[in-house]
Amino acid sequence: MSGDHIHPEPTSFLSKYVFSHDHKVIAKQFMWFGLVWLGIGGIMAMMIRWQLAHPGDPIPAIGMFLFPRTDGVLDPATYNTLFTMHGTIMIFLGLTPLMIGAFGNWCIPLMIGARDMIFPLLNMLSFWTVFLGGCVGLYSLFVPLGANEAGWTSYATLSTTIGAQGHGETLWAVAVFLIGASSIMGGINYMTTIIRLRAPGMTWGKLPLTVWALFLTSVLNVLFIPVIGSAMILLFLDRAVGTSFFTPASLMQGGGGGDPILYQHLFWIFGHPEVYILILPAWGFVCDLLSFFARKPAFGYRTSVGAMVAVTVLSAVVYGHHMFTTGLSPMLGESFMLLTMIISVPAEILFFNWLHTLWKGNLRLEVPMLWAIGVIFVFGLGGLTGIYLATIGTDIFLHDTYFVVGHFHLTMAASALFGTFGALTFWFPKMFGRRMNQTLGKIHFWGTIVPLTFVFCLMFAMGYSGMPRRYFDHTSAEWLADLQHMNVMATHAALLLGAFQLVFVYNFIKSRWWGPAAETNPWEVGTLDWTMPTPVPYYNFKEIPTVHTGPHEFSHPALGDDRDWIPMTEKLPG
């Protein structure tokens, strides 16, 4: 078992940096991959917002270069492609590789006291599979008729050959399938590693909550990615071979025999757990970060774990809340409404535990802590607005309006992103042996959270005022033209938000190669990864440690006055 012996060090450039089996290298590969795609997705978002605020105006600076045939102006088909690929990229190629690929890989073996993942080759394959998926997705942008234009949800029959005739949509399905395959590989790896390779003394009750969250994320990945995989296979067959899984028997003429609603069911049976896949790692980071920087145990460890498990279990049975207006039977609709409200309870429990962790702590407001508190803020805001959408009475009006866009950006994008920034700034010293600039980090934080809150709260107002989403131009319909001022304000804020991310890019790149050297344990945290020297040797632990103490024993009375933390390998005095 890979926990016992130390395998020989890789020597060639390829085996060290390209086809490495070392989870730490793979983590960094995922990280750079995710960051680059996050940037591309972000630029797409800027273009979308530009078009909405200034319909028909050429996109400044990059417009003429990207879209010469339309003189730098977005045409409606390209616009649809942009928001589709923005969603696909941010979710599948940005956040997933970053949170689950990068931090799953980095944190799990180090935090549980293992030398590597239990299946290192599978680990390496999972990166290159997502890389291949990304290549296919990128390629789909350049085929005739362009990439997928049917939204990241890509409902049938718009996504079948009835609505989209080129290869872009087919390639998109292939890309999503490959990315999904990568996630399944990673999920199997993580789950098995956590179950089998925990160091002696590392009981389930002593696991850092990051690891718990990643474990549950992997469970969801393994269970539900196959569902989207099957949806993509069926869509691929419909498009490439001419089957009719999703093409209906038209009322007017016969033929087909499939059901477009089947696609929606398949998609959302995956899709709802997917949003929990995206948020659970962030929840895990936040639980730990709050404890680490409040110098207090994570309040209600078991309750938090129970809440995350409950959310995991319930995540599959709430998916119908995305389909309230499709014509589901009333009984089914009301059941989903009830279940969606029930699933909010464990999330609320987790939330209270966070607040209670802060309460009467000794708060070190370093940059990672700011991000963790930022998650509490945006997730609180976003989660509370979920109530409007869970309630069918309000969802009927708000469905497919900007209200939904505001809601999921706050809960999914902002919360996951803030969790990611927290994780990045927290683990940066151990990953790269250098410190990121704290002042720039704080500027980045405030420059992100303020415009972001502004933009997405404005979207609640837009949605309430009846502005539908996925519209190329809101001035076409007279009734919506009165809302254009909101579009302009949101775009200004969004551009500002985008600009502040450059602060992070600068900080990250500069610190990565030219930052000041970091101490071994700058945050004074007791988890096993911080007991490692920097840089972490390829075999991690020379001797597998024995764990005696929990991960959150901060300010334990037995520790006395000189320190408020204890490494997990030490026994608590007395």
Add this chain to the structure above:
Amino acid sequence: MRRPILYVLLPACVAIGALSSFRGEETEPASSSAAPTAQDEAESEHAEVVIDVPRHFRAPHNVNLFVEEDDRVRAPADEEWYERQSELEPGRWSYDEDLHDGQGGWIDAEGVYELVYNEEEEEAFYWRNLSKEQLTRGRQDYVQFCASCHGFDGDGYGRSAQHLRPGPRNFSQAMFKFTKVTQALPSDAALIDLVKRGLDGTPMLPWHLSDQQLDDIIQYIKTFSAPETGWRDLFIEIGDVVEAEDDPWIGKEQEAITRGEVVYHKDASCYACHPGYTTPARMAELRGEEAGTAYRDDLSYPALKDSSYTVLDYPVKILPPDFTWHTARAGVTPKELFETIAAGIKGTAMPQWKGALPDKDIWATAYYVNHLITEYLGKPDKRSAFMNALRRDQ
């Protein structure tokens, strides 16, 4: 820990899958009471013809996105058109008197337009050359933007065109209703104008595409013409939008409307197709005929007319608009109405009035129609009062 999760989740997923395939009373599949099937049709009063094999049975498969060969289509034959082009782009055009044994013609430096000698006719004709690159771009944009209604083969019967009246244009017919040209075919500028403006009240929306995209699409559409027809017809005439510059009634709108009413009911007898907007008594007065003359039945309603446009080879009939009720397709300002009336609506019972009526009268009619639209369209109470007053005396 792990087994309980599986034992709970797996059955739960199966249960969800089973539940989600159950569909409640709200949305029963329509198989039991579908659209009039062939049998229903035979039983009901109004149909004897059975709908043929359904065209949109399956989703489209392997739609072709490339054009393999260069092509060419006819360009305007009118020398004046080239003269105007040379004024717009002076560096590009030059006139050669000795071209083609003294016939003389314009030379396009870019090689897009070309005067080609035809041996059989012993005459040179202007053609526009279309490269396969341009046609491929045009084909791809056409599939992307137009094919859902106009069909992948340009026959006007795309999936979204089913049961649609008025039907989308069948481009192989090479005939257009609202391009406002007096010649048989519209110039590129006229076509682009139409696409950008759209047709009010129909699914032909104003399309927000760039000039380059529209140019490519329009050149591609021309290639739908069968050999020797439409844009491949040697003798076809192509022209720009009919000129409507000199409005003689500016400042005298009221007089224009009065004159228009007379032209509408007397000189042009528009009431033959469109509604007559006067009582029969007043009509006789306007026309200088005996009081008590009977005009057509349902004078204040339009009369259904034949057209040359076909949907699945059936020539559809078109109802001329009642201006107080139906949306005018190609614009409602007097200028736009002038253009439509003067050019006529090709392929329908609406003739070309340029030449048949003096321009001043066409303008007056345009003003009159514009008056009807602004006074009554979208104002149901006012309109019914007006129409009822007309009908009281019938």
Add this chain to the structure above:
Amino acid sequence: MHRLKTLLSTRLKGCAALLALLAMSGVAHAQEAAETANRWGLGEPASDYGYRFTDLFWFITLLVGISFVLVLILIAIPVIRDRARPGHKASFDHGSSLHDKQVTTVISVITFIVLDAWVLVIAMQDLREAYWAIPEADQEGVYQVEVLAQQWSWNFRTPGIDGEFGTADDILSNSELVVPVGRPVSFQMTSKDVIHALFLPEMRMKKDVNPGDINTSWFQATRAGDFTILCAELCGYAHYQMHGKLTVLEEDTFNEWEREASKLALTAFDPEDTESQWAWDWEQ
């Protein structure tokens, strides 16, 4: 206190400045860009169940608003009071005592009842009484409309004065629907090609329109006027142009209109043009 003042002064000033800058620039830009009125929120509903949406929305907002303010306070207090400083220690509490678990349970139950259950009950009432209470076909005075959605416009068919679908006097229109005030308007809808959604914002009505299937919905208008029809499900590149006009007429005007429209439809009817005929028998 002094610490509080410094904290508030620098951070809050920065944020306030950012927000003010954003708002001002946006408003200034928008004022010059659009000559239309700047609308915030919705106008009065025009349907008899329309009030339910705004009532429920603001009720939820009240609950959610109070909760969020509470959360903000619970974040702010530790951030201000418990900041790390020499000599200050965190209070050691795992939060795993029985007492803590009991408190958590109680708070969760109360939160669920207050935020969710209450709202759930109201919503179920709304659904059963209004949104999903589609009138029966044989109900008195129901005005039936068949909707055939396509890329990218709406086709509406009403039975005309003979009250039967599939006859020569059926009133057909593209993207314009005329309905009477004060009578329930019942929709049966399908699509020719992709999924659309009929959205009548002033009536607070929305329902997906799926190909190969018939969906139903309804509303009853409370006042006459011109209203908007929008599409609310991505249906292709011209999804944003798939709007129409809903005209609600007073009863007399409507009856007159319907007579005239039926007569015009009869005039336009061509019995041999079978391809153009698309009605279905009204589903019970």
